[in-house]
Amino acid sequence: MTSESFSRPGAVDLSGLSAPTGSPGATTGRPGAPGQGAAGGGYVVEVTEANFQTEVVERSVTAPVVLDFWATWCQPCKQLSPVLERLATEYAGRFLLGTIDVDQNPRIAQAAGVQSIPLVVAVVRGQLVPLFQGAVPEAQVRQFIEELLRLSEGQGAAGTHQPVGGAPVEDAGEEPARDPRYADADAALERGDLDGAVAAFERILAQAPSDAEATRGLARAKLLRRVSALGSGADVRADAAAKPDDARVQCAVADLDVAGGHVADAFSRLVDTVRRTTGDDRNVVRLHLLELFEAVGPEDERVRQGRKDLSAALF
Template sequence: MSTPASRPGPRLNLRGAVDLSGLANRPQRPAAPASPPGPGAGPGAGPAADGAAPPAAGPAAGDAPVVVDVTDADFASLVQLSAQVPVVVDLWATWCGPCKQLSPVLERLAQEYAGAFLLAKVDVDANPQVAAAFQVQSIPTVVAVLAGQPVPLFQGAYPEPQVRQVLDELLKVAAANGVTGRVPGAGGGDGEPAAPAEPPVPPLHAEARDAIARGDLDAAAEAYRRALAEAPADAEAAVGLAGIELRRRTRGSQAPEALAAAQAAPGDVEAGLLAADHQVLAGDAAGAFDRLVALVRTTHGDDRDRVRSRLVELFEVVGADDPRVAAARRGLAAALY
């Protein structure tokens, strides 16, 4: 395994070819008590001197609840947690120079984001099964896990502004997939008090999240519908349902084929709708909106209504406060009138 050569900028891709099912279903080993780091221990520190593996979801150096060390044996807990909180996985090794540059950046940003994602650090030499599951060819490699699915992020020691950009885009993709929780008990950074505890998750929301965790999108959609029937103003349920419906529409299809079909037949409404769905899932909301606004301009009657309705639904998924939504609303208005 070698450090990477120069690569193009990071690009989110929700349709990674990695299968995490073996890790997700692995029986978990009882966690050993965590050993305090010795003098000089840092991001590149290896396992504890006594050979005990750190506990799953246990704190890494600095007792930061948003940064954890994980192993082959306990990675399953992170796959399960990813149904509620985005998990960013830093794959590194003690001998890797670029890893020692990148790891502090990731840890600092994990603290700054204060629980919006969990940073999981994996020593690839000590944990070859996790490295193999992610098909790691060079390090550092950074991937994410959302709702049990891998999201390739980037390879190499990217500078902090680019890493921050990738993380911001990841959180948008997470929201589009209904993964909007926070790391329990995460604080606000050095010397700052912990964030207030989140209110209890409503039962139907919890039911939907459990269904997402086991891959039952139909049950998750039904739970969110029941929540909306009980409380029509439940904005979180509305966003969750929109995200689940997005994933249900794209189930069984692949982004490259969908995008190629839409490009080959730009006036095909079905192809355009599916391509736009895949673009939103991959974080390219602006591209999806542009595609659908262009379809609105060239369609009429029922087809135009379908495209407009889908565009409004995707606005819900991305979020009304997103500047891309505001720009697309203006474009839609111009196309309609």
């Protein structure tokens, strides 16, 4: 995955595609998807103009919706689509797969900028996120999905979809109940109240300082709050290019990179800044990098590598 192939939500707003209630939508069978049929099932739904608002835009507030653009005549689609459907079941609601027949839904295809298929994009909180094009190998598809889920958590869309139409899912089991301690933080993130989310996570940590989920939630809420206050990303990056040893602006660009999914770039930038700076400036960058490690999560390979690089830069 490259930074060019995966970008932060915000480029395209798809909410205008919602169809009036009762408007007709195409229902076509999908090749290579036994048991799904026209209405989908489990964590796969057939998307049309008629149900785009409810099944894509509204559901994307809870967790990402991955859209698979296909057609009956497309041979590579028949290789890729079963892989996506298998992963949708495996991830058990962490993302919903929406299948879109481009011949039956030309307005959706046009709005998403589809030029060739198969094409896979995601929608997070109503915004389009490019993923990949072509029948890529399953291992690579997994990488894109994992990166999407990390980005979605940073955008406050890390919930779990319910099965489409209440359809049972084999071996899915019951979803564990969400810890009620996080209710205030979840509600604040849902309404975009980042100050409220920060305060809610801080209250949890005051009672349970070692709570890993609250620690990560606090770091991510603070990250989103900082990014929302930055203004023009282009101006911030220009400032950083002009002031390579300015701890404040280098940290700001690193925030933009992590929020945009370019985690390795952010870590590399701050490790290099640690090498170039001394004293208080160096400590500011070091502490900021540690907070970004918390936001991404200790199990992430990029965090493990970042910690090694930081240690080498310090010692």
